[in-house]
Every structure is written in C-alpha cells, then in structure tokens.
Amino acid sequence: MQIPYTSKPRPDTGLYNAKVGLWLFLASEVMLFGGLFSAYILLRTGHEGPWPRGWLSVPIGTFNTMVLISSSISATMAWAACKMGQFNRFKMFHGITLLLAILFLGVKSFEYRDKLTHYWVETKSGVVADGHLVKKTDTEVVLHGVRTSDAAVLYDRTSADYKKLHHEEITIPTADIKKISNYQPKLNIYLSLYWCITGLHALHLIGGILVFGYLWGPGSSMWNRDRERFTNRIEIAGLYWHFVDLVWVFVFPVLYLF
Amino acid sequence: MMEFFYKILGLPEVASTHGHKVDEFIVYIHWLMIALFFGWLVYFVYTLYKFNARRTKKANYFGVRNHFSTYIELAVVGFETILLLFLAVPLWGEVVGKLPKESDSTVIQVVAQQFAWNARYGGPDGKFGAQDMEFVNNDNLFGIDPADTAGKDDVQVLNEIHVPVDKPVLCYVSSKDVIHSFRVREMRATQDAIPGMRIPLWFVPNKTGTFQIFCAQLCGGGHAQMAGGRLVVESQEDFKRWQASKSGATLNFE
Amino acid sequence: MASSNAATHSHAHDHAHAHDDHHAPTGFWTNYIFSTDHKVVGIQYGVTALFFMLFGFGLMMMMRWQIAHPGEALPVLGPLLEKLLGSNMAGKGIISPDLYNSFGAMHGTIMVFLAIVPLATGAFGNYLVPIQIGAIDMAFPKLNMASFQLYFWGGVVMFTSFFVPGGAAQAGWTSYPPLANAIPTDGQTYWLIGMVFLISSSLLGSANIIATIIQLRAPGMTWMRMPFFVWSQFVAAFLLLLAFPPLEAAGVMQLMDKVFGTSFFLPTGLAVGGDLANISGGGSPLLWQHLFWFLAHPEVYVLILPALGIISEIIACNTRKPLWGYKTLVYSALMLGFISFIVWAHHMYMTGMSTKIATFFQTTTMIISIPSVIILTCLLLSLWGGSIRFNTPMLFATAFLPMFAIGGLTGLPLGFNYSDIHLHDTYYVIGHFHYVVAPGTIFALFAGIYFWFPKVTGRHMNEFWGKVHFWGSLVFMNVIFMPMFSQGMGGMLRRMSDGGINYLLRPELLYMNKVILYGAIGLALAQIPFIINFFQSISGGKKVTSDNPWEATTLDWQTPTPPGHGNFDRPMEVFRGPYEYSVPGHQTDFTPQNEKPKA
Numbered sequence A: 001m002q003i004p005y006t007s008k009p010r011p012d013t014g015l016y017n018a019k020v021g022l023w024l025f026l027a028s029e030v031m032l033f034g035g036l037f038s039a040y041i042l043l044r045t046g047h048e049g050p051w052p053r054g055w056l057s058v059p060i061g062t063f064n065t066m067v068l069i070s071s072s073i074s075a076t077m078a079w080a081a082c083k084m085g086q087f088n089r090f091k092m093f094h095g096i097t098l099l100l101a102i103l104f105l106g107v108k109s110f111e112y113r114d115k116l117t118h119y120w121v122e123t124k125s126g127v128v129a130d131g132h133l134v135k136k137t138d139t140e141v142v143l144h145g146v147r148t149s150d151a152a153v154l155y156d157r158t159s160a161d162y163k164k165l166h167h168e169e170i171t172i173p174t175a176d177i178k179k180i181s182n183y184q185p186k187l188n189i190y191l192s193l194y195w196c197i198t199g200l201h202a203l204h205l206i207g208g209i210l211v212f213g214y215l216w217g218p219g220s221s222m223w224n225r226d227r228e229r230f231t232n233r234i235e236i237a238g239l240y241w242h243f244v245d246l247v248w249v250f251v252f253p254v255l256y257l258f
Numbered sequence B: 001m002m003e004f005f006y007k008i009l010g011l012p013e014v015a016s017t018h019g020h021k022v023d024e025f026i027v028y029i030h031w032l033m034i035a036l037f038f039g040w041l042v043y044f045v046y047t048l049y050k051f052n053a054r055r056t057k058k059a060n061y062f063g064v065r066n067h068f069s070t071y072i073e074l075a076v077v078g079f080e081t082i083l084l085l086f087l088a089v090p091l092w093g094e095v096v097g098k099l100p101k102e103s104d105s106t107v108i109q110v111v112a113q114q115f116a117w118n119a120r121y122g123g124p125d126g127k128f129g130a131q132d133m134e135f136v137n138n139d140n141l142f143g144i145d146p147a148d149t150a151g152k153d154d155v156q157v158l159n160e161i162h163v164p165v166d167k168p169v170l171c172y173v174s175s176k177d178v179i180h181s182f183r184v185r186e187m188r189a190t191q192d193a194i195p196g197m198r199i200p201l202w203f204v205p206n207k208t209g210t211f212q213i214f215c216a217q218l219c220g221g222g223h224a225q226m227a228g229g230r231l232v233v234e235s236q237e238d239f240k241r242w243q244a245s246k247s248g249a250t251l252n253f254e
Numbered sequence C: 001m002a003s004s005n006a007a008t009h010s011h012a013h014d015h016a017h018a019h020d021d022h023h024a025p026t027g028f029w030t031n032y033i034f035s036t037d038h039k040v041v042g043i044q045y046g047v048t049a050l051f052f053m054l055f056g057f058g059l060m061m062m063m064r065w066q067i068a069h070p071g072e073a074l075p076v077l078g079p080l081l082e083k084l085l086g087s088n089m090a091g092k093g094i095i096s097p098d099l100y101n102s103f104g105a106m107h108g109t110i111m112v113f114l115a116i117v118p119l120a121t122g123a124f125g126n127y128l129v130p131i132q133i134g135a136i137d138m139a140f141p142k143l144n145m146a147s148f149q150l151y152f153w154g155g156v157v158m159f160t161s162f163f164v165p166g167g168a169a170q171a172g173w174t175s176y177p178p179l180a181n182a183i184p185t186d187g188q189t190y191w192l193i194g195m196v197f198l199i200s201s202s203l204l205g206s207a208n209i210i211a212t213i214i215q216l217r218a219p220g221m222t223w224m225r226m227p228f229f230v231w232s233q234f235v236a237a238f239l240l241l242l243a244f245p246p247l248e249a250a251g252v253m254q255l256m257d258k259v260f261g262t263s264f265f266l267p268t269g270l271a272v273g274g275d276l277a278n279i280s281g282g283g284s285p286l287l288w289q290h291l292f293w294f295l296a297h298p299e300v301y302v303l304i305l306p307a308l309g310i311i312s313e314i315i316a317c318n319t320r321k322p323l324w325g326y327k328t329l330v331y332s333a334l335m336l337g338f339i340s341f342i343v344w345a346h347h348m349y350m351t352g353m354s355t356k357i358a359t360f361f362q363t364t365t366m367i368i369s370i371p372s373v374i375i376l377t378c379l380l381l382s383l384w385g386g387s388i389r390f391n392t393p394m395l396f397a398t399a400f401l402p403m404f405a406i407g408g409l410t411g412l413p414l415g416f417n418y419s420d421i422h423l424h425d426t427y428y429v430i431g432h433f434h435y436v437v438a439p440g441t442i443f444a445l446f447a448g449i450y451f452w453f454p455k456v457t458g459r460h461m462n463e464f465w466g467k468v469h470f471w472g473s474l475v476f477m478n479v480i481f482m483p484m485f486s487q488g489m490g491g492m493l494r495r496m497s498d499g500g501i502n503y504l505l506r507p508e509l510l511y512m513n514k515v516i517l518y519g520a521i522g523l524a525l526a527q528i529p530f531i532i533n534f535f536q537s538i539s540g541g542k543k544v545t546s547d548n549p550w551e552a553t554t555l556d557w558q559t560p561t562p563p564g565h566g567n568f569d570r571p572m573e574v575f576r577g578p579y580e581y582s583v584p585g586h587q588t589d590f591t592p593q594n595e596k597p598k599a
C-alpha cells in the first residue's frame, strides 16, 4: 500500500503532498517572523529616547545579502538541472548553494564575534565610551573607539555629529566605571531584537544546510532509485531556501538600514 | 423594574454616576441572552419530546422548511448592533475619551506594588512636584524631585485613598513591579496597573462611604491578600481636613 | 491501495523501494511507541490526553477544596503534597498561595494544551480524518509520529516542572510578564520550554491534517461532500498553524528575557528586587499580551470547532436525518476561523485601550458571535423532524447544545467592553469559558468516545453506566459552574488562593464555594463509572455485530472493525453527501456515501 501523490501531483490540486506540506509550513513561518517583526514595530514605535541607528556594518550586510541571493539562484539552477536530468550539473549548483550558505554563516559569526568584543562603557564622570576591547585588567579597561559626554550622539551613528568623533585608544580606570557591557542581547532593546531575529534566521540557515548537505551527499543516491521524487525534494528544499532568503531581505533593511 | 433585575443578577451596590449605566447595560444584554436561551429551550425540550424515536418512528428527510430561524438571527444581529452602536461605543468613549479637566477633579497618582496601593495627591496647592524616572527607587516610588518646592505639600498615602464626593476623581494608574489591576467594584471602575505606563481612569463618586479596592490581576503569591486598599468617599470638608492632616508626608510612608 | 490513483504508482516503485513504502509495522516498538499508523498515533494521543485531563481535574479538585476551606490542611493528600513539594509549598498540608497559583496555571495549561486540544485534534482528528475522507493514512506518517513524540515530551517537561525548586509556573496559563519574570522559580522556564515542544507538535500535526484533507480525499469526495467533522478539523488546523507561531516567537522572547537578561517585555523603571533589578528596560508588557491572545483567542475556537464537528456527526446519525443547513455550517465555520484572528484584544479591554481600538475589537467580537449563533441554530433545527435515538453519545450531544449556549451567551456581556468593566477577571469569566469547554467540549469528547469506541475496539461501551456517567456529569457540571455567574456578578475575583475571603463579599457568595466543592466531588464520582467502563469494555464490552453498528453513512463506518493497516478492504469511491439519512424511497434509512447510485 502506498500513500498516493508522494511524487506525482494530484490532478485536481496540481500539487504533490510534500509541496502542500511545505507551503503550509512556510505559512506558519510567515506568521513566526511576522510575530517578530510586529514586535519590532511595536517596540520601536513605543520607544522613548533615541533608537540605535547605524550600529551594524552596512557593507557586511550588503555582502551577505548578495551571498544569499546568489545562493537562491544556484538553488534554482540545481533544480533546473535535475529537471533536465543532468546530475553532475545539479551536484555543482547544489554544492555552490551549500558553500554560499556556509559563507553566509561564516560572515554572520564574524559579525557576532565583533559584537561580543564591542564594549559600551558608562563612567561615573558622565563620559560614555564605545569601542572594541583592546585589553582589560583589574585596574583599567582599554578600548579602541570613541567617547563623548553626550550619549545621544552614540545612538545615531549615521549622523554628522557621530562622524566627527575621533577614533582613538581610550583607557578607563576600573574605579570610574559605572556600567560596562559588550554588545550582548541585553544591552538594549535594539540589540535584543538584533540577536533574536538574526539568531532565529541563522537557525533556519543551519537547518537548511543540514538538509542541503544530506541531499548533496547521502540523500542524492535517490537520484538513481526515484528520479522524480528526488527532483521534488530538491524543489521543496529550494522553496524553503527562497523563503529563508526572503526573510533576510526583510531583516536586512529593518536592522541595518532604518 | 430595573431594580428588580439588578437584584436578580446580584449586582452589588453602585456609588458612582456612570455605574448605573454599566448596570443598565448589563441588564439589557442579559435580556437578549435570556430571551434567546429560554426561547430556544422551549423549542429544544419540545423537540426532544416530540421526535423521540419512540414517538416518531420515521425521520423526515427534509426537516424544517421555513426560514423562521433567519428572522431570529437577524433579530439577534439587530439587537447587538443597537447595543454596540448606541450604547457600548459611545459610553466607552465617555469612560476613556472624555477625561474631566484636571482643575475640576481630584487628581491622584496611583502606583501599585506587591501587594499594596500607593497614592499621591498634589496637596493643598493642587500641584504635583516634578517627577523623573531617574529618582525612582524603593523609597521614592513616584520619582519625585526632592529639589522641587511644588512637591513639598504633596500628600502620599499607602492603601487609604480619600476623595470628596460628587467631584470627578481622575487617577493616573501605574505600577512599580508587576501588573495589578485597580478595581473599585462600587464605582464600576477597573483599570490595569501596568509598569511603564500611566493610564488615566476617572469616575464620579456619588455616595459617601468606604469601599474596598480590589486587585483584579494575578500579581504573585500575595494577590489574594492585596485587599487592604480602601477608597474613602467623604464630604468636601472632611476631605480638606484629611488632606491637611497628611500634607508634607511626601517622601515617607506613615 | 488499489483505488483509481494506483495506476500512477504502479511502475515507479517496482524496484528498490524498501524504505519509503508503507508496510504494516512489526514489533512492539514500531507498533505501539513509534508507530506511524494514524490510528495508533490517534490512540496514543487519546490515552495520553485522557490521563492529562484526569490530572488537570485532580489539580482543580485540590484547588476547589482550598478555596472552600481557606487556611485548612488538605485532607488525605495534604501530607503527600508536603512530602513531594516541600514545606514552603504545602507546609502542614495547607496549599500555599504559591502552590495554588502553580496549580491554577498548570490546570489551565494542561487542560488546554495537553488535554483538550490533543484529544480533539490529535486523537479524534488523527483517527477519523483519514478514514472519513477515504484515505489510507495521513499524508506524512513520520511527521505524525514526530508530532506525538513532541507532544509527549512537552507533557513530560510540564509535569517535571512541579518538582523543580520553586515549583511549577505560577503566573497563570497566560504567563504575563513582568510577573512571569519576577517569580523566582525555574518552573517558569520549564513552562516556556514545554510550550515550545507543544507548539512544534501542533504545527506538525496541523500541517499534516490540512495536507491530508487537501490531497488524500478519495475519488468523489468533493469539498462539499466532506463530513462536517472534517471541515471542523480543517479550520481548527488552520487556526493552529497560523496562530501558534506568534506565540512561539513570544515564547522565544520571554525565554531570552529569562535566560539572557533581555527585556522585550520589561519596561524601563521596574522597581523589583533580585534578578530584575538591573535590566536594561525599554520593553513592553502589553506586547506579550497581544502576542499571547493572538494565539489564545483562535485557540479557544480550536477547542470548540472539533467539538461542534463531533456533535454534528452524532446528531445527524441519531436523528436519522440530514443536518439542517450543511453548507451554512461549513461557511459559518470558515467565517469563525477567519474572524477569530481579529478579536484577540477583547481579553485586554482593561489595559487602557483607546476608543478606536476598543470599538474595533468589540465590533469584531460581536460579529464573531453571529456564526456561532448560526451554527447552533442549524444544529438545533437539525433535531426537528428526526427520529431521535437517545443512546449515550446522543445524550451527551444533546446536552452539549444548551450548555454551549450558556457559555456562548455569557460571552456577550464580556465582549462589550462597557459591561466587561464590571465582569473582567471575575468568576463570571471563569463560568463563561468553562461552560464552553467543560460541559461543552468535554461533553462532545465524551460523546465522541462513546460513539466511535465500537469502531476502534470492536466492542460497545456499557449503555447503563454510560447513562449514569451522563446524568451525573450533567448535574454536577451545572452545580459547579452555575454559581460562578452569581459570584462573578457579585464581584468575586478569579485566581484567589483563599477564595476571596479578604474581600467584602456577600456571605452567600462565599458559601457557594462550598457548594461548588460538593459539585466537584460529585463530578469526580460521576467519572468513576466512565473510567471503569472505558477500560473494562476494551476487552469485556458487548461485541459489535456489524462494521456499522450505528447504521451511519460516512466512510469511517465502511471500514473493517477495527480498521486494519491501510484502513479499507476495498477501494472507496464517494457518490453523495455525508448525511443521506432517511432518503425518501431508499429501502434503509441510511445511504452510505460510497453506495453506488442505482441508475
């Protein structure tokens, strides 16, 4: 006994089961990220005081956006190759997708590491310093970055005031420190959102990479057994990938640009 | 007539001007509910009796053929629409939209905490001292600026809120820790006390007496015991006297 | 399966198809624990959920006792609680306020997420949807198994949380922050993790049900020939699929607030001690409430829709006539589904809502009551002209109607924010929703259990004890929940660990707490015949004499009893609507959906 429509589409719906399942899954994913984005909107519109802007590197973000978009293209090419029965071509494009995905995560982890070594220090004398940790001892903390007595300037880093600030090595005696924190999620609500949204997105990528890796490696033996079904698998994996890509296309402007 | 329905429904005493409207509204909506329920119940019981397989051996494929039910449904829609458009919406508009002028009312800041109610009055001069988040701490819940002289005669009390009768009371409700809900049953007034928000609530007490303040939102282990708050509605003179006796107690609780 | 679609499959799988074929499972583990057969998964769901329901009721019994006797030690179980949970939770056998709160939160969570929804969609949905549409299994059997496993482990996490230091979650089933963050117990974190399991389980389950309904309908089973039960599951599954993810997002954020110290839901300027003293702030407690109720309102229709579906099947079969207004029912259910996404804030009228928003939400709330009224009207009118057989399932089904009506009607004064001022967070609300879920949904589930028991086990449950169970439950449910309306009107608040003795309430309102306790004890006693009947009938009940003991029309009754692997022993093809009872001119009073037309 066989469950029908596992690989051939059902005539009246025009879909095979897995595709229906995937669309439903994506619908729920839309609601998941929709929930997060609504949270972002609500928290931002209800926010008192300046909202952090320009805290993330736009070039890096743009680069990663390009990487993801390219990976979507190669995922489509891989599926097309399957459709045309060119297994080697499939392997190549599918492999490219995989590599691009890993590249994206590599860049992302670089960004994360950067955040964890980036420090925000408020001193008792009212000066706020912000920069990368150079060294930290019992008596002092050394940052490479900027300092100002007007913390508001540090929030909007796209502003002219901020650009005027001088990057330098800053030494702060431990005794003078009121608050010190790296750019971890709890520093402020913006970073909380950043970590939460990009983290969840990264988890989706990791899931995708596992599936893509399986389909490239051991899973590809299905090509010889049931070509049609394998092609379907590549198709729905690709659909998922496009979705993950699409989410990033929203994440990028929301967190990096606005 | 209305009194009879208040009794039947077991509505508690009312002591505010808009409270009567709330009660009336509750009665109207219960008329609809009762009519629907008992109307259908008669049909229902009769049907169960009549169409019991013992009495009706053979079922009728078609069943009901008229459209009477559609009229009932339309009537329900109509009644709900009337309640909604002519009562609920405008009345709610009064409750939250048309706040009384501060100069005409007794203005009180209410801050809930686990598990008691703090309240602050502007004092005889009617002016609140300046407040700022940065002064907020456990001894200074309202974040009062110690330097501001307008705050010197402010009155701050714990759990005992006095107000004069027949004058609007305007409360700004907030909380210092978790969500509570400021509720005075006899005033038909309820407002969640949410940390980080300062939400206005107003009513006009029209009976003197002492009413209990309920906490209507789960706020931890002491939620059920958060019952010590009292709203004392008294005559204008009594209120003045009371206020004078409390003046200057800004920064410390009794 | 040899139906018309078999042709498309015959050659593609001729060689080397070992791993994706749908073989009958062998061995204990694959048969009973990791089975992928939808019927086994359904039974697993059912049994687990029934145990959780009993557990949830047990918690409530202890709470009701404490409310009726504030400050007194719980008899019999008190010392046991003290041993299990420690003396600061149940010192001297008295349920402390903290313990009361965790029982309350867990009662709500367990009843909603671990008992009723799994029973209604996991058990009934899984078992019946495929066989009612003539499919051999669910579209994704492996996901189905995973869904049950996730549910089971989610339940285990929830259950374990009672024994962590500080006890289980205590912030209500709504888990409102900042309270949820301020309570010093890991139970709150366990609650969140458990919820993530349960949400994932629901997502897999609901996607599966929808895909099955879309893809696997037998030939001839058009949309408008589907039994209403299938429709109700279809809409409920959509609600789960789309409403749960925002709560998952919220759950992740609350988890981050707890674990990483973020403050998504914590505003600036909180003056609480402990871990919350140095948060960064900037969050919003109301955000959580919006995300929570965005799920939880659709969720309540997930509780009621499958119940309505079950009731419809039973009413049609036992009145021996078609449902009145089948199409209207379907459209109303769809409408209910859509609108349920835009009424959520009626749970938040007292949070300082502006006139505009309040107007929107009370209007949508009134609009959503209309399809409910229509559905109930259709079911009531379906009775007219019938030849009603009052067997146990039908008794529960008929009682469902006025009980749901009481619950639904009392939703109206809550739906208008002007009356909600007085009723919000009182026992009136508790009465409202328990009438819909307890004598409502639970009755429907009981009805369903009695009705389909013969199909699942091949034996009938005992009718006499079934009737005892019914009358006992009906009377005591009302003894429990009816007084709550008076208590609520009189101003008694919910979630009071001492039953409200600190408030100046009329003494008779407090006295009702004792009456309710007796009602609860009666209700518990009334379940004993059911439990014994249930287990005893599996092996000792009266054997069914035919595969279709109730002479029903839908495809679930055209299977062997119990249905084997693959469900049907002959290809199913559907020729007519689901409720062709007493068709004029037909020689029996039922015409199965798969009976070939004469000409």
Ligand code: HEA
Binding pocket: B036, B037, B038, B040, B041, B044, C174, C300, C301, C303, C304, C346, C347, C365, C366, C368, C369, C370, C372, C373, C374, C376, C377, C380, C401, C402, C404, C405, C407, C408, C409, C411, C412, C414, C415, C416, C420, C423, C424, C425, C429, C432, C433, C436, C437
């Ligand atoms: C299955 C569950 C279920 C269902 C179906 C409903 C249905 C409805 N609910 Fe309910 N509700 C809950 C479960 C449910 N609710 C829960 C769990 C809570 C509390 C959560 C918490 O705070 O913990 C709640 C709380 C709740 C509130 C918040 C109250 C507050 O906290 O202050 C509101 C407010 O609008 C509301 C409204 C409604 C309305 C208008 C309906 C309508 O859909 C009802 C429509 C039905 C009818 C109008 C009946 C029609 C009747 C007839 C046609 C008569 C027939 C007569 C005979 C048969 C004799 N509900």
Ligand code: HEA
Binding pocket: C047, C050, C051, C053, C054, C057, C060, C064, C104, C105, C107, C108, C109, C111, C112, C116, C171, C172, C173, C174, C303, C430, C434, C437, C438, C439, C442, C480, C494, C495, C496, C497, C520, C523, C524, C527, C530, C531, C534
């Ligand atoms: C679907 C949901 C559901 C169901 C079915 C119930 C069922 C019941 N509930 Fe519950 N309840 C809630 C959801 C539910 N509840 C929620 C969400 C809350 C709010 C929590 C909060 O404040 O956060 C609440 C709160 C709540 C309160 C208020 C507590 C408070 O505010 O302090 C009370 C008080 O009496 C109560 C009572 C009951 C009773 C007596 C039942 C009875 O009807 C129970 C009936 C059950 C049975 C009779 C068991 C039958 C079991 C079997 C037959 C098992 C058979 C087993 C085998 C065969 C293996 N509930």
Ligand code: CUA
Binding pocket: B112, B113, B114, B115, B179, B180, B181, B215, B216, B217, B218, B219, B220, B222, B223, B224, B226
């Ligand atoms: Cu404060 Cu409940």
Ligand SMILES: [Cu+2]
Binding pocket: C296, C297, C300, C343, C344, C346, C347
């Ligand atoms: Cu609701």
